[in-house]
Amino acid sequence: METRSLYKLTQDDPQVHTGSYDSQIECLKDIISGLKSEIERHDRECNLTRQQETERMRKKENELWKATKDLDEVRQFLSTVKTEIDSMHRMIPAPEEATNVDKKNPRSSNDSDIRIGDEQGEMAKLRESVSLLEARMEGVLDEAAEFQTENNRLKDELGKARSENLSLEAKLRDEDLQLNSQLGDLIVKVNKNSEVLKLFSDHCKSDGSQVKALHGRIEALLAELQEIETRVDICADELQLASVHVLPTFPKYSISHEGPEGRVAEKVRCLIEQGLLKVAGCRSHPAIEKPVEPNKAGLDTGNYTEIVPTPSFGHWLAGKHIASLQDPW
Incomplete structure (x- = not known):
């Protein structure tokens, strides 16, 4: 506002x-x-x-x-x-x-x-x-x-x-x-x-000069918000492709289209909720995840490293949301 x-x-x-x-x-x-x-x-x-x-x-x-x-x-x-x-x-x-x-x-x-x-x-x-x-x-x-x-x-x-x-x-x-x-x-x-x-x-x-400077800063912030919105949309697409559950559409969440800041906030909230759903779904379906195979070279030497999948932006947002719920301070 x-x-x-x-x-x-x-x-x-x-x-x-x-x-x-x-x-x-x-x-x-x-x-x-x-x-x-x-x-x-x-x-x-x-x-x-x-x-x-x-x-x-x-x-x-x-x-x-x-x-x-x-x-x-x-x-x-x-x-x-x-x-x-x-x-x-x-x-x-x-x-x-x-x-x-x-x-x-x-x-x-x-x-x-x-x-x-x-x-x-x-x-x-x-x-x-x-x-x-x-x-x-x-x-x-x-x-x-x-x-x-x-x-x-x-x-x-x-x-x-x-x-x-x-x-x-x-x-x-x-x-x-x-x-x-x-x-x-x-x-x-x-x-x-x-x-x-x-x-x-x-x-x-x-x-007036100060207002012009503020106008330039606001335009820069709007450009950054548009970039963040684009990244959020990309993360939403990735989350929908990676999840076994169907991602709810954004109109279902009544996302406001009056300004980019409102849309970005609503989309991030949707992504956080979807990330929580994905985490819960992954815990309820452990068979879907692929088993981690030990490295053959590690077996020979007696040392092996576990292959950990790279977390997506949705996982990171979900982890931040869970951490904030567990430790509100």
């Missing part, structure tokens, strides 16, 4: 284990490269977001600058209009002054009436112009108020955008640091695992 298990063990290829370790190392390298590409993509996205935020803030600053410039222009225009209105008011004489002038110069009443009529027409035009200018000034003031409101709104949005940009930069910085730390830890772990897997691979290679 041990021989069969060793034989089965030799069928396993040690390159399979080495290949699995190499595949794990390649998988870890792929994970590291994927993380590096992910970090690079994240950096590109951060740079793109930073550029977009910078461009948006620049546009808002330009809008704020334009609104401030327009507001300054409106203020200058209002000051100019106000100056013109004040000058017009100074140019228009008061009604009391016109009446006093008429009382002092009664002779020129007609000329003054004509002049007053002309002045009244001009004053009406001036009043109309002043009213138009005042209406326009009110519109400009309303527009300036709207510009001021828009300016305040743009300032608020610019402050919010700056705060959001700062928070986004801090968040991206933290994520970048976290990813870099995770990548460093992962690289350290991968290096350690690579060293361990390399040691395992070296052990597997050495075990």
Whole structure:
């Protein structure tokens, strides 16, 4: 059974284990490269977001600058209009002054009436112009108020955008640091695992060489077992020819054909049993054995040697079995 298990063990290829370790190392390298590409993509996205935020803030600053410039222009225009209105008011004489002038110069009443009529027409035009200018000034003031409101709104949005940009930069910085730390830890772990897997691979290679050596030894043992089985079959044939009893066939003894070691063991057991049967048969039939004739030369000289038949392999196995039964220690 041990021989069969060793034989089965030799069928396993040690390159399979080495290949699995190499595949794990390649998988870890792929994970590291994927993380590096992910970090690079994240950096590109951060740079793109930073550029977009910078461009948006620049546009808002330009809008704020334009609104401030327009507001300054409106203020200058209002000051100019106000100056013109004040000058017009100074140019228009008061009604009391016109009446006093008429009382002092009664002779020129007609000329003054004509002049007053002309002045009244001009004053009406001036009043109309002043009213138009005042209406326009009110519109400009309303527009300036709207510009001021828009300016305040743009300032608020610019402050919010700056705060959001700062928070986004801090968040991206933290994520970048976290990813870099995770990548460093992962690289350290991968290096350690690579060293361990390399040691395992070296052990597997050495075990594979040992398994190959064991496989060669097992093949040599199997060849020896086949040779022993052949010799046992030859001895069985010789025992069957020499015995007066019919040798039982090996299938009768349920000889296993799964491996050569089982077959050889069963055949040896059969030969031992047959050898015992032969010894018992020889003892029960002494007439079958040929008598030993003394040597003629020995008779002449008074000395003779007994001719002893050469024992077969079955006799030797039977003798060993009997000796083991008589002296089990």
